[in-house]
Amino acid sequence: MTDPKNPLPATVLTALQQFTSPDAFPTNGLHPFSHGFHPFASSPEDTLSTLRGIVDTTNQAAVSLNAHLSLPLSNPRLLSLYRQHASISHAVQQSDQRMRHVVNTLRKRVGITFGEDVPLERMQLIDWFLKRLLEWATSAGMEAFNEPESDGRVAVVMGGKVLVVDIIFAVDRTDPVNPVIDVASLKTAYAIPNSTADSSTGNSISMDGFLAGAIRAFLKEVQKDDSVRDNVEAARIGNLLSDHLSYLMKLDHLALSEGDGGLRWFTVIDRMAMDVENLASREANVLLSTERGSSVAPLDVFLMRAHTLPLPYLTTPSISFLTYLSPLAYLKLLRTSPAAGPTPPRPHLPSLDVPFQHIRNVLTSHPRPPGITLATLVLSPTPPPAHHADSTLISAIDTKSSSTLVTDIKIDFIFPAAREVQALQGQQFTWILDFTEGGKYPGIVMSQSRMREIEFVINPFNEMGGMDNVPMMPSFGAGSWVDILLIRDPQTQVSPERYTAVYTSPNSVHPPLQLRLTAPDEPGFVLETIPVRTLKEVWSILEIVRAQCWLNEILTSCQWVPEGLNMPVLGDDADDNEVTEDDLQAVLKGSIQPRSIPVNVKLPTPPPTDRDNLFADTDMDDVVGPSRHAQIKMTTPERPPISGLVDILVAFDPSRPRGVAVEISGAMGVDVNVEVLEEVCRRGGLLGLPGRVWKKAHES
Numbered sequence: 086m087t088d089p090k091n092p093l094p095a096t097v098l099t100a101l102q103q104f105t106s107p108d109a110f111p112t113n114g115l116h117p118f119s120h121g122f123h124p125f126a127s128s129p130e131d132t133l134s135t136l137r138g139i140v141d142t143t144n145q146a147a148v149s150l151n152a153h154l155s156l157p158l159s160n161p162r163l164l165s166l167y168r169q170h171a172s173i174s175h176a177v178q179q180s181d182q183r184m185r186h187v188v189n190t191l192r193k194r195v196g197i198t199f200g201e202d203v204p205l206e207r208m209q210l211i212d213w214f215l216k217r218l219l220e221w222a223t224s225a226g227m228e229a230f231n232e233p234e235s236d237g238r239v240a241v242v243m244g245g246k247v248l249v250v251d252i253i254f255a256v257d258r259t260d261p262v263n264p265v266i267d268v269a270s271l272k273t274a275y276a277i278p279n280s281t282a283d284s285s286t287g288n289s290i291s292m293d294g295f296l297a298g299a300i301r302a303f304l305k306e307v308q309k310d311d312s313v314r315d316n317v318e319a320a321r322i323g324n325l326l327s328d329h330l331s332y333l334m335k336l337d338h339l340a341l342s343e344g345d346g347g348l349r350w351f352t353v354i355d356r357m358a359m360d361v362e363n364l365a366s367r368e369a370n371v372l373l374s375t376e377r378g379s380s381v382a383p384l385d386v387f388l389m390r391a392h393t394l395p396l397p398y399l400t401t402p403s404i405s406f407l408t409y410l411s412p413l414a415y416l417k418l419l420r421t422s423p424a425a426g427p428t429p430p431r432p433h434l435p436s437l438d439v440p441f442q443h444i445r446n447v448l449t450s451h452p453r454p455p456g457i458t459l460a461t462l463v464l465s466p467t468p469p470p471a472h473h474a475d476s477t478l479i480s481a482i483d484t485k486s487s488s489t490l491v492t493d494i495k496i497d498f499i500f501p502a503a504r505e506v507q508a509l510q511g512q513q514f515t516w517i518l519d520f521t522e523g524g525k526y527p528g529i530v531m532s533q534s535r536m537r538e539i540e541f542v543i544n545p546f547n548e549m550g551g552m553d554n555v556p557m558m559p560s561f562g563a564g565s566w567v568d569i570l571l572i573r574d575p576q577t578q579v580s581p582e583r584y585t586a587v588y589t590s591p592n593s594v595h596p597p598l599q600l601r602l603t604a605p606d607e608p609g610f611v612l613e614t615i616p617v618r619t620l621k622e623v624w625s626i627l628e629i630v631r632a633q634c635w636l637n638e639i640l641t642s643c644q645w646v647p648e649g650l651n652m653p654v655l656g657d658d659a660d661d662n663e664v665t666e667d668d669l670q671a672v673l674k675g676s677i678q679p680r681s682i683p684v685n686v687k688l689p690t691p692p693p694t695d696r697d698n699l700f701a702d703t704d705m706d707d708v709v710g711p712s713r714h715a716q717i718k719m720t721t722p723e724r725p726p727i728s729g730l731v732d733i734l735v736a737f738d739p740s741r742p743r744g745v746a747v748e749i750s751g752a753m754g755v756d757v758n759v760e761v762l763e764e765v766c767r768r769g770g771l772l773g774l775p776g777r778v779w780k781k782a783h784e785s
Contacts, residue, residue, distance in 0.1 A: 096174065097146050200316025201323060203307050207263045210307065211256060214266060215239065217323065218300075225330035226337075238269065243330070245337035247347065248275045250296065267304060271297040275337075275351050277344065287348055289355050295398035299326045321451065328523075332402055335464060339501075339514070349501050354404050357498045357620065358397035361404075362433045365395060368490040369435030375742060381438040385415040385767065389635075389737075389744025391490050393460075393627045394435070399445060400522060403463050407448070408627050409634040411456030412769030413642075418447060453526065458634045460627060461519045462500075462617070469502075469515040470544070470616055489740050498620040518615045518623060520630070528613035532566045534691045535633050536610050542625045543617065566609020567602070567688070570637055571645045580604070581647035587681075588643060588772050595776035596679055602645060602686040632715040632737045636688070639717060639771050684775045685720040714738055721775040724782040727753060733774050735766060743767040747774070755782045 204213050215231050222229035222243040229243040239254040255269040271293050276286040303326060306319040340347035368391035372382040388394060393406040410418070422443050434441060448459060500516045520528050531539075564580040571584060581604065588598040612630070617623050715737040723729045731751035738746035743763040755778065762774055770777075 097149050099174070099178065100142050100146055199320075201307060201319040203314065203316055203319065205311075208261070211239075211264055211266050214304065214307065215241065215254075219243075221323070221327040221330055224327065226334045227330065239266075245334055246341045247277060248273065248333055248337045248340075248351070252297075252300070265308060268297045268300050271300070275340065275348060277340065277347055287352060289351065291355060291358070291398050292351075292402055295402060296329065299329060318451075329402055332463070335466070335514070336402075353498070353501055354397060354402070358395060358404055359433065360496045360498075361392070361395040361620070362397075362435075364392065364491065364494065364496060365435045366433055368392065369437060371490040373436065379438075381436045384418070384437045384439045384444075385410055385412065386742075386744060387435065387437060388631070389767075390739045392624055393631070394444075396445065396448070399448060399461070400459075401461055401463055403461060405448075405459055405461040406623070406627055407444070407457070408460055409458040409631050409638075411638040412767065414454055414456030417454065418444070421447075453522075456638060458520070458529065458630065459522070460623075460630070461522060462623065463517060463519055464514050465517045465519075465614070466513075467515050467517070467616075468513050496620060500618055500620075502618070515616045516618065518617050518626060519613070521613050528611040529630060529634065530566060530570045530637055531610050531612045531630075531633050532605070532690075533608050533610070535629050536612070538629050539612075539615065539626050542622055542629070543615065564608065565604040566607055567604045567640065569609045569611065570640055572647075581649075583648040584645040585648050586643040586645045588684075588776070590773060590776055595682070595773075595780045597681045598684050598773065598776050599681040600643065600645075600684050600686055600772060601648070602640075602688075605688045605690050607690050635737050636715040636717065642769060643772060682721055682775060682779055686772075687718045687720070689716045689718055717771070719772075719775050721779070723751060723753065724779065729753075731775070731778060733778065735771055735774070745771075749778065752778055752782060757781055 201217075204210055218241060219229045219231065227243045227245055229241070231239060231241040233239075234256060237256050237258070239256060241252040241254065243250045243252070250271065250273050252271045253269045255267050257265040257267075272288065273292050273296070274286070274288045299322070303319060303322045306315065306322060309315075336350040340350045343350075365387075369382040369387060372387060372390065373379065376382060384394075388407065388410055393408050395404060395406055397404040399405040418439050422439050437444075447454060448457065453459070520526075567584070568580050583604065584602040586600045586602070588600055590597075615626055617626065717735050719733045719735075721731050721733075723731055729751055731749065734748045734750075736746045736748075738744065740746075741763060742760070743766065745763050745766045747759050747762045747766065749757055749759070749762075757778060762777065765771070765774065765777065
């Protein structure tokens with residue numbers, strides 16, 4: 086029986102064509118080889134709803150076609166009219182879809198703006214700015230007003246039911262034609278109205294500095310000279326400030342709805358930030374004890390071995406975690422660091438070789454430099470997963486951390502839950518770990534095995550096995566997670582079995598390496614957001630993501646091409662037929678230098694764990710422990726006249742001094758210093774290790 090509220094489409098063609106438009110499916114930046122329909126995408130609910138619609142429409146079409154089979158369609162003229170009608174309907178539907186697609190694309194453009202409408206008369210800029218600030222506050226749901234200017238001061242008050250922001254602006258009218266305005270002071274305060282609790286008021290100095298910095302950034306841009314001012318950049322900064330105020334109003338509604346104790350929505354970030362920064366400082370001190378003659382710890386080694394670097398109030402009124410830096414990104418960050426000044430050290434912050442202010446400036450620049458992995462903990466207006474309803478699962482498992490710098494960690498934060506609050510007309514909220522900064526950047530390419538580990542962290546008693554239900558299809562062109570990482574062309578539909586690349590020594594200390602990478606038989610996903618409930622979950626997830634990022638940066642450091650398609654040429658082969666006496670003697674002595682060194686590269690896949698069997702003898706460390714670290718294996722021939730192969734295994738290992746462990750099998754008679762090779766891996770030369778072993782073998 087047909088539902089009168091949802092009538093059936095007029096024809097089968099109409100029913101099916103609704104799924105043929107370019108924007109019928111939520112893409113979320115999906116790659117052709119990505120299994121994008123997973124619970125850690127940006128909008129899994131939209132994807133699931135679309136798939137259900139396809140199933141329902143398919144069933145309806147099948148019923149309709151079966152009903153038409155019994156009709157006696159023997160009249161040729163009637164069949165011709167049917168074909169003509171279908172052709173006209175198809176053309177009309179396609180034209181309608183194209184027009185709708187163009188309109189939707191124009192409306193949904195991200196990052197397209199005409200810039201701030203900054204007044205041409207500089208004398209009007211102060212009044213214009215104050216008006217814009219009040220508009221942002223009003224659009225966020227705040228009550229806002231400003232007082233008249235008095236003695237070079239302008240007071241602005243913005244607030245909700247709990248939060249109040251008091252701003253004092255300093256106005257300099259020394260030059261009447263070119264007045265200047267700046268933030269003199271900004272103070273936030275929050276208080277639960279009609280509360281009887283003792284801790285019903287408070288404030289945050291960190292939030293004060295964050296909001297003041299956001300306003301100063303906007304004022305700095307709009308008050309530049311007309312020749313250098315970027316109105317588009319000013320609009321981007323203004324949109325960020327508007328988003329910050331909207332986020333604070335979410336916390337305001339939650340705190341008001343909860344009543345006594347509602348201030349925890351504002352205080353949880355500050356309390357957690359202080360504890361995790363103290364832990365980071367302790368871990369940096371442990372690293373300093375292993376660094377000879379240095380008073381600061383290397384930032385890249387810290388990120389490889391310690392817990393992630395906490396950065397509260399970086400991009401949002403919350404906390405971010407710097408998870409990984411590629412060797413190139415670290416080198417650029419180190420070289421662009423300003424000279425060390427006389428700033429006194431802060432006891433609760435780690436002593437690193439890159440100043441904290443420089444780190445924050447680079448991470449908040451737009452666009453963010455490549456090779457940086459940043460995760461932000463934010464409160465999202467999305468329904469929580471079903472397993473979040475059971476609070477007993479929060480402490481059901483205590484995963485062992487791979488970081489061993491500090492072992493006596495007693496930090497355990499459980500984030501406030503809004504399930505029982507039902508604020509904002511019953512809308513629920515979920516704490517998520519966002520790797521895209523609100524959709525501004527692509528997610529992280531992850532292998533299926535590491536996505537299983539993440540799933541196990543947030544839901545250890547999962548009975549559905551969400552990631553296990555995505556098998557590696559044996560059909561042609563099924564795709565591997567390496568394909569998502571290396572293939573940039575979205576039109577590519579065939580998954581190659583192998584990739585090739587040429588690694589050339591910067592100092593020409595060894596012949597070029599002909600790398601041949603075998604793609605693992607493992608599907609991939611693009612990780613965007615993850616719902617979390619505790620700080621332990623955040624740390625466990627970021628350790629898994631860090632290992633995957635380390636592996637991703639190694640692979641993307643070379644220009645890979647599918648084997649057999651535009652393979653790189655090592656040199657001119659015109660002189661291959663010219664053999665000299667010296668070449669013959671070199672062959673006889675075994676000292677001839679080859680044109681290239683063949684190297685086979687493999688990515689060992691962690692063995693599957695028996696999670697579903699509760700009585701299986703499975704160690705918890707085998708699930709998310711050190712035994713499942715990311716690894717890369719390289720195989721190259723022994724030096725002549727020795728037969729055999731040299732195996733070089735490099736594993737991500739936070740227990741090692743440089744965060745990686747190198748093992749060499751073969752290379753008979755070659756004295757290789759493993760610590761030197763680990764330092765080479767730290768500096769980004771991992772794929773060149775076979776060349777270094779070859780050079781050492783020919784020197785011995």
